[in-house]
Amino acid sequence: xxxxxxxxxxxxxxxxxxxxxxxxxxxxxxxxxxxxxxxxxxxxxxxxxxxxxxxxxxxxxxxxxxxxxxxxxxxxxxxxxxxxxxxxxxxxxxxxxxxxxxxxxxxxxxxxxxxxxxxxxxxxxxxxxxxxxxxxxxxxxxxxxxxxxxxxxxxxxxxxxxxxxxxxxxxxxxxxxxxxxxxxxxxxxxxxxxxxxxxxxxxxxxxxxxxxxxxxxxxxxxxxxxxxxxxxxxxxxxxxxxxxxxxxxxxxxxxxxxxxxxxxxxxxxxxxxxxxxxxxxxxxxxxxxxxxxxxxxxxxxxxxxxxxxxxxxxxxxxxxxxxxxxxxxxxxxxxxxxxxxxxxxxxxxxxxxxxxxxxxxxxxxxxxxxxxxxxxxxxxxxxxxxxxxxxxxxxxxxxxxxxxxxxxxxxxxxxxxxxxxxxxxxxxxxxxxxxxxxxxxxxxxxxxxxxxxxxxxxxxxxxxxxxxxxxxxxxxxxxxxxxxxxxxxxxxxxxxxxxxx
Numbered sequence: 001x002x003x004x005x006x007x008x009x010x011x012x013x014x015x016x017x018x019x020x021x022x023x024x025x026x027x028x029x030x031x032x033x034x035x036x037x038x039x040x041x042x043x044x045x046x047x048x049x050x051x052x053x054x055x056x057x058x059x060x061x062x063x064x065x066x067x068x069x070x071x072x073x074x075x076x077x078x079x080x081x082x083x084x085x086x087x088x089x090x091x092x093x094x095x096x097x098x099x100x101x102x103x104x105x106x107x108x109x110x111x112x113x114x115x116x117x118x119x120x121x122x123x124x125x126x127x128x129x130x131x132x133x134x135x136x137x138x139x140x141x142x143x144x145x146x147x148x149x150x151x152x153x154x155x156x157x158x159x160x161x162x163x164x165x166x167x168x169x170x171x172x173x174x175x176x177x178x179x180x181x182x183x184x185x186x187x188x189x190x191x192x193x194x195x196x197x198x199x200x201x202x203x204x205x206x207x208x209x210x211x212x213x214x215x216x217x218x219x220x221x222x223x224x225x226x227x228x229x230x231x232x233x234x235x236x237x238x239x240x241x242x243x244x245x246x247x248x249x250x251x252x253x254x255x256x257x258x259x260x261x262x263x264x265x266x267x268x269x270x271x272x273x274x275x276x277x278x279x280x281x282x283x284x285x286x287x288x289x290x291x292x293x294x295x296x297x298x299x300x301x302x303x304x305x306x307x308x309x310x311x312x313x314x315x316x317x318x319x320x321x322x323x324x325x326x327x328x329x330x331x332x333x334x335x336x337x338x339x340x341x342x343x344x345x346x347x348x349x350x351x352x353x354x355x356x357x358x359x360x361x362x363x364x365x366x367x368x369x370x371x372x373x374x375x376x377x378x379x380x381x382x383x384x385x386x387x388x389x390x391x392x393x394x395x396x397x398x399x400x401x402x403x404x405x406x407x408x409x410x411x412x413x414x415x416x417x418x419x420x421x422x423x424x425x426x427x428x429x430x431x432x433x434x435x436x437x438x439x440x441x442x443x444x445x446x447x448x449x450x451x452x453x454x455x456x457x458x459x460x461x462x463x464x465x466x467x468x469x470x471x472x473x474x475x476x477x478x479x480x481x482x483x484x485x486x487x488x489x490x491x492x493x494x495x496x497x498x499x500x501x
Contacts (some may be wrong), residue, residue, distance in 0.1 A: 004192075012084040012163075031095065031117035032080040033061045034073070092118060135159040138198035140233070141189075142240035143182065144248040148172055148409060148418060151251060152185055153244040155236065156196075167247050171410055179206050186211055186225075190218050198224045200233060202241065252419070261412065262305035268413035269360075272405065273396070275385060279360035280304060284389075284420045285336075285373075286364040287317075287328045288428035294435040295320055297332035298428035301358075302420055311353050314431045329363065330372040337380050361386040364421055366404075367397050374399045389421050448492050450485040459489075469493060 025036075035042065037052065037060075045052055045064040054060035061068035061076060068076075083091045099114035140155045149171055156164035176184070183205030189195075195215045204227060205211050215223035228234045255261050266278035273279075282302040289295035301311040315332045339354035346355070361377075361384055363369045370388030377384055388397035395404040396417070407414045445451045445459070462480050463469045470493045477486035 010081065012081075027120045028080060028083060029059045030120040031091075032076045032083075033059055034076050034080060035060050035063055136198070137196050138200055138233075139189075139196050140200040140228075140236055140240055141182070141185070142202055142237060142244045143178065143185075144241070144244035145172070145178065145181065146418065146422075148414060149248075149251070150181060151244050151248040153240050153247065154189065155240050157236075165243075167243075169251055177206075179203050183207070183211055186215070190215060195219050195223055197221070198226075200226065200228050200237060202227065202237065255415065256306060256419070265305050265412035265416040268411050269416055272407050272411065272413045273360070273385070273387065275360070277359075279358075279385070281356065281359045282362060282420055283358040283360070284362040284364065284424040285329065285332055286421075286424040286428040287325045287332070288425075288432035289317075289323055289325070289328070290432075294432055295323070295328050296428055296431045296435060297328060298424050298431065299332070299336060300420065300424045300427050302416075302423075305416055307423055311356070312427060313353065314427065316435065325365070326368050326372050329365070329369050330376055333361075333373055333376040334380075337376060337382060341380060341382075357382075358384060360384075362417065362420055362424075363388045364424055366390045366395075370397050370399060389417055445489065445492070448485070448488050451481070451489065455481050455485070 029036070033054075036054070037045075041052070042064050049065060051060070051062045051065050051067065055062040055065075055067065061073060063073050079091055079094075095114050095118040099111050099118060102108075102111035102114060137158045140157065142153045142155075144151045144153075149169065152166075152168045152170060154164075154166040154168075155162055156166075170181075170185070172181070182201055182203055186199070186201075186205060195218055197219070199215060204225070208225060212223060212225040215225060228237050266280070269275075270278045280303060284300050284302075286298050287295065288298070295317040297315040297317060299313040299315070301308045303311075313336070315335060317328045317331055319331055320327055336354060339352070340357060343351050343355035344357075361373065363373050363386065365388055367388060370386065373386050373388070377386065386399065389395075390397065390404065396407060397404045407417075445456055451459075458480050459469060459477075463472055472490075474486055474490040477489050480486070481489065
């Protein structure tokens with residue numbers, strides 16, 4: 001049901017999908033044949049003195065025509081309510097006991113009916129996953145978020161079984177922390193519903209003691225609000241977190257696959273940035289380094305608000321000795337646009353990927369990085385719109401403005417800029433980790449006799465990282481390098497000297 005809850009009505013759930021509970025009820029009606037018709041249909045058959053088809057196919061006990069007594073019908077209703085409350089095992093035990101008792105009395109047709117009802121209950125129970133050994137009831141909430149949106153997944157566990165799953169997409173209209181958001185969502189979840197005895201969260205909200213007291217008042221009994229640390233509940237929290245991550249990815253995919261949404265995002269970006277036309281080709285640049293080592297740059301391309309991965313480029317910064325993100329950004333942009341100037345006059349068949357000019361350049365950084373980008377474009381005599389995107393997504397820097405532009409939350413332009421920035425960051429970090437992994441492999445294998453540049457590259461191609469190289473067995477190493485060398489490599493990777501046996 002949807003809408004406001006009424007007093008005096010018992011509710012069950014929530015359930016993940018309407019079709020799932022309908023299928024479960026269809027199985028349970030074989031065991032608990034209560035009526036599912038409307039009041040008007042009930043009165044119609046009551047006047048006619050004839051039951052409907054559901055009675056003849058044993059999906060209804062026929063209360064409209066007096067085929068079932070009041071006490072017997074009440075027992076059916078109580079049995080169904082008991083099952084939906086999580087006591088399915090007790091219902092199954094009772095049916096099996098009734099079946100054996102009927103067989104002992106040689107009432108074999110009745111025993112067969114109890115047997116069929118027990119099978120139906122078993123199938124219904126199979127739809128509810130058992131997640132804890134003890135028959136506990138609790139709610140478990142997991143959150144996946146970025147600066148603009150969040151996905152909340154709530155798993156409802158009743159007497160050890162998952163009975164429901166709710167997923168909610170939240171637009172973050174305010175800049176709130178994860179702990180603050182958890183508190184807000186608790187208020188929305190249990191503002192109308194009665195909380196269970198235990199509520200599990202990934203992170204405790206601010207003023208957790210006050211929220212726990214509020215939940216106690218809502219329930220009318222003690223409520224435990226905590227973060228699971230171990231055991232089945234911890235594993236279930238990890239599953240819920242994975243579900244939230246997957247749902248967030250699907251939400252973003254739905255947004256990007258919607259042509260109308262992409263068109264709105266480009267028009268919104270055009271309006272907020274004051275451009276003459278929508279930026280159909282956006283290039284975004286980011287720098288990744290750790291203490292000035294293995295400094296790299298990334299260039300990602302979005303065309304029609306979709307990533308064009310064939311045009312992505314990565315740069316190994318060559319001219320720096322130490323950490324200087326501004327100088328690194330300048331080098332990356334100078335190399336990219338120098339290549340563009342060299343290629344743009346070539347015949348179409350001979351042009352490379354750098355020959356296409358962007359409609360908009362986005363620099364991951366504030367005024368400092370933006371200033372270096374403007375310097376490069378001015379030196380090369382190019383007029384390309386360029387903006388800087390600060391770590392706070394709502395701040396967009398322009399070359400000719402002292403103050404950044406704050407794009408309102410909820411605008412499609414902000415979601416697009418976020419996707420572009422995140423993709424550039426991901427691409428840069430991935431390349432940086434690759435280079436760092438290669439350097440670590442090189443440094444570890446430098447002192448191994450018989451391992452030169454060629455064999456280092458072969459080992460890296462096969463295993464990919466120092467971690468996987470350490471996890472490899474000696475026989476696996478011997479598939480790449482000679483057996484004697486593999487033995488030495490294995491000992492060095494595990495902290496032994498080559499001369500030790």
